[in-house]
Amino acid sequence: MIDYENLGQLNKPFFEEYKTSFEETLNSGWYILGKNVKQFEEEFASYHQSKYCVGVTSGLDALILSLRAFNFEKDSEIIVPSNTYIATILSILHCGLKPILVEPDIKTYNIDPKKIEEKITPKTKALMIVHLYGKPCDMKPIMAIKEKYRLALIEDCAQSHGAKYFGKLTGKFGEFGAFSFYPTKNLGALGDAGAVLTDDAVLAQSIKRLRNYGSDEKYYNEIVGYNSRLHEMQAGFLSIKLKHLDEINAHKRKLAQIYFDNLKDDFIKPVVEDNVFDVFHIFNVRHPKRDALKEYLLKNEIKTEIHYPVPPHKQKAMAGVILEKDFPISEEIHSTTLSLPISFYHSENEIYKVVEVMNKF
Numbered sequence: 001m002i003d004y005e006n007l008g009q010l011n012k013p014f015f016e017e018y019k020t021s022f023e024e025t026l027n028s029g030w031y032i033l034g035k036n037v038k039q040f041e042e043e044f045a046s047y048h049q050s051k052y053c054v055g056v057t058s059g060l061d062a063l064i065l066s067l068r069a070f071n072f073e074k075d076s077e078i079i080v081p082s083n084t085y086i087a088t089i090l091s092i093l094h095c096g097l098k099p100i101l102v103e104p105d106i107k108t109y110n111i112d113p114k115k116i117e118e119k120i121t122p123k124t125k126a127l128m129i130v131h132l133y134g135k136p137c138d139m140k141p142i143m144a145i146k147e148k149y150r151l152a153l154i155e156d157c158a159q160s161h162g163a164k165y166f167g168k169l170t171g172k173f174g175e176f177g178a179f180s181f182y183p184t185k186n187l188g189a190l191g192d193a194g195a196v197l198t199d200d201a202v203l204a205q206s207i208k209r210l211r212n213y214g215s216d217e218k219y220y221n222e223i224v225g226y227n228s229r230l231h232e233m234q235a236g237f238l239s240i241k242l243k244h245l246d247e248i249n250a251h252k253r254k255l256a257q258i259y260f261d262n263l264k265d266d267f268i269k270p271v272v273e274d275n276v277f278d279v280f281h282i283f284n285v286r287h288p289k290r291d292a293l294k295e296y297l298l299k300n301e302i303k304t305e306i307h308y309p310v311p312p313h314k315q316k317a318m319a320g321v322i323l324e325k326d327f328p329i330s331e332e333i334h335s336t337t338l339s340l341p342i343s344f345y346h347s348e349n350e351i352y353k354v355v356e357v358m359n360k361f
């Protein structure tokens, strides 16, 4: 069986270092906001040549805290892609703000910059974009819109660690880059974890305060905050994995190239663009008989996933929340997309095997 993902296998190369880090943290007796968190924050900021990184408990919290830091008035409108993981939209709702969904480009699956301006109103305060599947959004027109309308920009980088647009890393374009280190991500922890990147000292301090009960000084609370501190254990593991992020991305890009070079044209593959360094958190194809293809692959001992089976506007939780229902491009993507195995632990031979089976479909 070729698994879609196997976290034990994925992490095996790092087990010995993880064990050492675990023991060190255990023996240190310091389990909250200690030296591991500080070190990882410095390393992750340095990887991005960013001034500040603040570790939080999850990618969802990274998004929520980023929005909270701006203190937007209730009911302000936030532009967000209509095909994203639900967390992006939930962060907006949890802050009492209004998500305004914009359709993706059918080729890149990312927010279509051409469709953003028609959704901007005097209530629009921010763009929350998502570099979906590991492919950077088309940032030139997005930055032009940000400047023209003086909007804040939050990048959801949950799937794009190390991805670049014209040489610039995702997470570096907006006031905030919000990251998830959910275990399956290209930079994944051994549990929930996240971080926010920023170059703005005041905004960084806001995130630090928000993640720690709204307090700068223990037992003195300035604002209504959260408990969303990056866990000390996870920070230790993340420092170990960060050293291998470029190697992980290079491996996934090599596997993606095998799919590009060998899959027959019946499958719609991701678009390849100049100056876009895609890190293939997910390698998807689209096919009109997606469900039959998935079943056929499973019969042939190949597991796949669907990212995602139900578009956000059709989720039960969004009934009465997202009133607009006309998102045909999102629906087309959600009904035809299939994610193929592309983990750091997969071998080239395994991917050739997937290709061989797929080409007989």
Ligand SMILES: Cc1ncc(COP(=O)(O)O)c(C=O)c1O
Residues within 6 Å of the ligand: 058, 059, 060, 061, 084, 085, 087, 088, 130, 156, 158, 159, 180, 181, 182, 192, 193, 194
């Ligand atoms: C695009 C996107 N945004 C946000 C999140 C939320 O991250 P987390 O699960 O760490 O809260 C995820 C992943 O889970 C995601 O894929």
